[in-house]
Amino acid sequence: xxxxxxxxxxxxxxxxxxxxxxxxxxxxxxxxxxxxxxxxxxxxxxxxxxxxxxxxxxxxxxxxxxxxxxxxxxxxxxxxxxxxxxxxxxxxxxxxxxxxxxxxxxxxxxxxxxxxxxxxxxxxxxxxxxxxxxxxxxxxxxxxxxxxxxxxxxxxxxxxxxxxxxxxxxxxxxxxxxxxxxxxxxxxxxxxxxxxxxxxxxxxxxxxxxxxxxxxxxxxxxxxxxxxxxxxxxxxxxxxxxxxxxxxxxxxxxxxxxxxxxxxxxxxxxxxxxxxxxxxxxxxxxxxxxxxxxxxxxxxxxxxxxxxxxxxxxxxxxxxxxxxxxxxxxxxxxxxxxxxxxxxx
Numbered sequence: 001x002x003x004x005x006x007x008x009x010x011x012x013x014x015x016x017x018x019x020x021x022x023x024x025x026x027x028x029x030x031x032x033x034x035x036x037x038x039x040x041x042x043x044x045x046x047x048x049x050x051x052x053x054x055x056x057x058x059x060x061x062x063x064x065x066x067x068x069x070x071x072x073x074x075x076x077x078x079x080x081x082x083x084x085x086x087x088x089x090x091x092x093x094x095x096x097x098x099x100x101x102x103x104x105x106x107x108x109x110x111x112x113x114x115x116x117x118x119x120x121x122x123x124x125x126x127x128x129x130x131x132x133x134x135x136x137x138x139x140x141x142x143x144x145x146x147x148x149x150x151x152x153x154x155x156x157x158x159x160x161x162x163x164x165x166x167x168x169x170x171x172x173x174x175x176x177x178x179x180x181x182x183x184x185x186x187x188x189x190x191x192x193x194x195x196x197x198x199x200x201x202x203x204x205x206x207x208x209x210x211x212x213x214x215x216x217x218x219x220x221x222x223x224x225x226x227x228x229x230x231x232x233x234x235x236x237x238x239x240x241x242x243x244x245x246x247x248x249x250x251x252x253x254x255x256x257x258x259x260x261x262x263x264x265x266x267x268x269x270x271x272x273x274x275x276x277x278x279x280x281x282x283x284x285x286x287x288x289x290x291x292x293x294x295x296x297x298x299x300x301x302x303x304x305x306x307x308x309x310x311x312x313x314x315x316x317x318x319x320x321x322x323x324x325x326x327x328x329x330x331x332x333x334x335x336x337x338x339x340x341x342x343x344x345x
Contacts, residue, residue, distance in 0.1 A: 055244030136317030230290030
């Protein structure tokens with residue numbers, strides 16, 4: 001990995017250079033929170049944000065997208081051609097970069113790549129930035145607090161300047177043309193270590209660090225805890241709406257008023273929706289909140305790990321704030337902590 005240092009005052013020039021060739025998506029203030037939106041100026045960007053309401057996922061996996069058009073009378077299907085906009089998503093935290101990496105495993109790097117996702121992802125550059133954890137962040141507990149891959153540039157604030165990790169040749173050329181990158185000095189490396197230690201010390205110590213979570217998910221699969229947790233679920237699907245790694249979807253045919261022409265669309269779906277596991281004949285494989293919530297947590301903390309050797313949950317904490325019933329992976333970690341204390345007794 002190649003590292004360079006730039007002054008903080010050079011960031012506007014870097015963003016301007018990206019804007020010459022790409023649509024720039026970046027965190028902006030949205031009411032009392034923050035959101036990723038298209039920006040027209042560096043002045044619109046907020047880089048010291050704690051987290052955003054939703055993740056950048058929507059720019060590679062839209063909430064609703066057309067797959068193809070059809071003519072029912074002629075029994076014909078026509079590919080739907082959508083122009084893919086070259087983008088730079090600027091100011092992405094490590095947890096969200098790791099989330100995109102997980103989505104890549106499902107949609108781009110799988111045996112059968114999804115062409116719609118791959119087209120958007122391949123046209124998207126990612127510029128990451130360091131952050132200070134908020135109270136609900138636990139990315140360090142799921143190995144998502146550092147982005148080792150999946151970015152074109154990553155900016156680590158080291159006080160008035162940034163240590164830049166370079167992940168692609170294209171981004172390196174833009175950086176070279178817009179800024180005056182220089183070799184990191186011993187002083188820069190020391191500042192980086194201090195910044196890293198401050199960040200590590202900023203995590204909420206009340207969130208328990210539980211080892212062997214996948215094994216515990218299996219061991220306590222039938223515990224009454226899931227009945228209590230699932231009984232609180234409102235089935236609002238807010239958790240999946242804000243989650244950067246939820247990738248379940250539904251396929252729907254939308255007819256035009258003429259009843260002949262229409263669109264086949266892909267829309268986000270959620271395993272906490274009561275209708276998610278309904279099959280032909282009306283049977284629901286997960287008819288109650290206990291099974292739906294347990295299934296969601298199991299996939300985040302165990303199932304994806306078994307298939308891809310990484311957690312699907314990246315500890316961003318968005319679901320902690322979105323769920324009005326207080327359901328989140330943190331509650332599962334606290335449950336395991338209590339079970340450990342019971343065993344010790």
